Amino acid sequence: MGQIPYGYRIKNGAAVIISAEAAQIRLIFQNYIAGMSLQSAARAAGHPMAHSTVRRMLQRKCYLGDAFYPAILDKETYARANAEWQHRADVMQRLGKTRRKPVCPQTKxxxxxxxxxxxxxxxxxxxxxxxxxxxxxxxx
Incomplete structure (x- = not known):
């Protein structure tokens, strides 16, 4: 299965929600939607972590609930957070402020x-x- 996502633990073979961590996850999503950066959203929720860790958290569909994990977030919050991330990424791309290297033309x-x-x-x-x-x- 791999690593258990933040906000859950395994009890008697089933995933259960850790309520304090679930509250932090909800707050991170809300802070990010409200305009905070990834890292600031986590810090304000009381769980400082690297922006890449928060980004992976925003992408985790298990927070919506599935056959194994109970839902921590509703679909609207999840979709709004990911749409906000995509919007910010598009703006940064247009401004040329990404760390991605430009594609070099094929050398002949x-x-x-x-x-x-x-x-x-x-x-x-x-x-x-x-x-x-x-x-x-x-x-x-």
Whole structure:
């Protein structure tokens, strides 16, 4: 199954809600929807954590409830928080304020090697490489 999500624990083989943690989760979602940053929302809810941890928490569908986990959040709150995150991500993308590296255009090499590589009668690998490099330079 993996790690138990924050807000739950396993009791007698079933997931149960930890009420204090569930209240923090609800408050984190509400704070984020209200305009706080991921990290500030968690800090204000009394559970400081890294923004990446809060982001993963916002994405966890188990908080909506499923066959194993009881629901902590309603669908509207979950959807609003994720829509807010997407909106903020889109704004940052348009402003060019993301840490993602731009996609580089595919490099096209104009180097053509000779059809037959000449016999290498050099004594050392360095001399062989030097000779082949010399052939490439003269090709330009």
């Amino acid at each position: 090499f104009l180097l053509e090697l000779p059809q037959q590589i000449p016999e290498l009668d050099r004594n050392t690998p360095f001399q062989q490489a030097e000779y082949l490099y010399h052939l490439i330079q003269n090709k330009e």
